[in-house]
Amino acid sequence: MGQFFQLQDLQVIIPELELAFFGMLLLIADLVIPEKKTIGWFALIGIGGSAFSLYKLFGREATLAYGGAIVVDSLAWFFKLLFLVAAAITILLSMRYLEVEREHHGEFYSLILFATMGMMFMASAMDLVTLYIGLETMAIATYILVGFLRGNQRSNEASLKYFLLGAFSSAILLYGFSLLYGFSGSTRFLEIGNFLGSAPPDNPILLIAVVAVVAGLFFKIAAVPFHQWTPDAYEGAPTSVTGFMSVAVKAASFVMIWRVLFFIIGPMRPYWIPILTVACILTMTLGNIAAIAQTNVKRLLAYSSISHAGYVLIGFIAGNETSFSRMGMAAVPLYLLVYTFTNLGVWAVVVALRRKNILGERIDDMNGLFFRHPASAILMLIFLLSLAGIPPTAGFIAKYYLFAAAVQSHHNVLAVIAVINAAISAFYYLRIVVAMFMNNATETTGMDLSAGVRITLAAAFVFTLGVGLYPGPIIELAYRAISLQ
């Protein structure tokens, strides 16, 4: 291990450093540049630069840096790419949207970059402290983003709720972390993992630690019964930020779960599997059932995102008493990547529905969208089918992997519940389809298709259908991610 900090350690965090640098640069630029769109473009350049540095790290062997606090492996690489894509799309969607909301300020873009940087550290963390700091960097930036519509009561309320519950859950998580540290005497994942592997597993305090950690993690991914904050926060937040939360923040929380479950409490698997299974079933089912009753698209998608988190949990449950299923492990990054593209496509449509004086959030506001904007409606249809897991879309391939992982490891009941849920979810996605294609247009029907929205829709379309028809390369990428090379 040796010296804690070595100069070459800097190399592996260049993508994060670039984001931090650009984030601060933008804050200064905000003072001198009156045209806020320009700042958005600068932020995109920062993301591009970061992505380029990340690209140069591709194919490198897994490296531990900072004395084992940070790892750069294929899993981290995969998720960092996902975060950068999500951040870039969020910025593209926000440029026009914030103008419509009359809240266009330069610090929005800085906050996105800072949040992304936090996520990237979460993906790389191999140490409890690093993980927690990454998490809080992301979370605090996101709290502010949720409340970014200063004049809007809903946005303020959402931000406060999100902040209070987020802080509460962070505290629970931290409590669990401190117990783990107290037991093992180390904050390094691998050392704690080794310790737990040899410690008597039925120690009650250890179990409390595991429960606290798992509960904290459940808060972050909005698993039932810790999901209540989600609909309010998603509804109140600026729409582009909601999209960002539903994909990037969620993916970051999942990579955190991935690391914690596999590296730290992996040896305690028989103890947390039942907790995870119950949470998984409840999350899928309640998320879907609650979504059926929604009339507000943002709330509907919030519940839909809850249920999707439930599906992803299957990936961790798959496997036997002591070992994980490789297929399930690969399904997690695969599902999250597919969900990122598909869901951002959906959110792009919702963003575009917001126009001057028109909120565009009700399902009714999508009535007859096909007649006004046929191309967007067809793309939305494809994204919704992908969310429902209907072939030939990417969503089907991703769901297939989760279901197959469950069947392979003989979680048959879980698999049946999961597929039934997939069928239920089709019901509320179809409600949007009915509105778009079968109802007549109303005065509020319409879209504001900015360049950013168009780019997002195109990217999401190519990905959703491309992966659906030819999924080979993306599946290989997901398997490469979990190989931890």
Add this chain to the structure above:
Amino acid sequence: MDFFNAHILTIIAFWPLVGMFALLLIPKESKNAIRWWANIVVLIGFLISLPLWFQFDVSKAGEMQFVEDAVWIPALGAHYHVGIDGISLLLIMLTTLIGPLAVLSSWDAITERTKEYYAFMLMLQTGMIGVFMSLDFFMFYVFWEVMLVPMYFLIGVWGGPRKLYAAIKFFLYTLAGSVLLLLGIITLYFQYPQIASTHPEIAAQFGAAPTFNILAFQAMGPFLDANLQWWVFLAFFVGFAIKVPMFPFHTWLPDAHVEAPTAGSVILAAVLLKMGSYGFLRFSLPILPSGTHAFVPLMVGLSIVAIIYGALVAMMQPDMKKLVAYSSVSHMGFVMLGMFALNPNGLNGSIIQQINHGISTGALFLIVGIIYERRHTREIAQLGGLSSVMPKYAIVFLIMTMSSIGLPILNGFIGEFPIVLGALEANLWWAVAAGAGIVLGAAYMLWLYQRTMFGKLDNPANQNLLDMNWREMATLVPLIIMAFWIGLYPKPFFDRLNAPVSRLVETLHKSAPDMHAQEDRR
């Protein structure tokens, strides 16, 4: 031409989709251009499928022909693998025949959103043909599901007053069944490597890696654990039985049929329902022989209930279309009864009856559609005495009624007779129930005919009805020809079925050594 011959199945399947993309380029205002183009596409689709019939090697009807195989998703072992035997040949020919008739029948009926309508019809055509030719289970599932979307739109946009309800019910019902089917497929997928590792002859032919190859699944079928077969059969059962539909999963069907536009009903009845029965034939029976034997009592019981119940409900319907819809439930009960007699006669009859049902019920929906376009009602009480104003219509209707009730020299008889014979070989009471169903079937169809065609023409709205025009004749004449062809000279059809059916029966008997003992006991 070599390219055409080497990829004939692919071309037949994807030609309508190619035609659909071309159709999207036509501006939506030029409705006639769209209609012409859609009709030309499906007609060419039929013509290019004709070589299948002639080039199909009847002496090897039990083996897959025109096979194409390419790796699709290497990580999963999924292939683009197509091929047809005698059974799929008949069903594909039925699909390519019904397609043009359904599209042609929509000419006057669909006046709004024409472009989308024909686009969905063409997409549907590709999906249906794909289902019948897939030899890879993953690919089969993709086609199976893809078809839901265009059918959902056809019902939901161009349907009757309760179209939204019917469309969603159709979609959710079928989807719920399909996802369980998917779990069954996944289970087989993971079983394959285990079976292959203990049975070198299977591994030698299909490889040791996990696969979705349907032929590999059929080869491993007899070696699968009986308990596992039971569960997988159950999963398949839900998926396929909803599609057939078997009692008690049939409730989506009357809604979907009544609300769908005429062409939608025709396709639904003539082709979509066959996907369920084809699923049983192609997957459940050969892959899960011992599961099949275990489920025979349930399957036969539900089929008999469907036959009688469907017929009784049909008799009470005041609406022509609903009557035909329930007659579908009854007729598909025959199909399933014949199939689960598990003997050559029953299976042959079951498959022929699937084709027959496509022809006669497809025609009956067209016939109902013709009167609906003129009167905007399907209520039987509003009609009556039509034979005096619409003589051609009355004759066509009569032929199809006779075909539907199984009068000799028409096709229905050729299907029903072997089914009853097969049922009789298996169990006397099954045959009695089937016989009762035939009698009831004759009753409700003849009563329908009598109430609509004969009697006094006392409703003034009916007095000036126009007889069928050339376009409507064109949609029905091919079906009449088919009805007579099968009725008078069914040998070409049986020739193509005998080999695959005897193969199927052989598989089923091999895995049930005690079945003969059971029969002796009876």
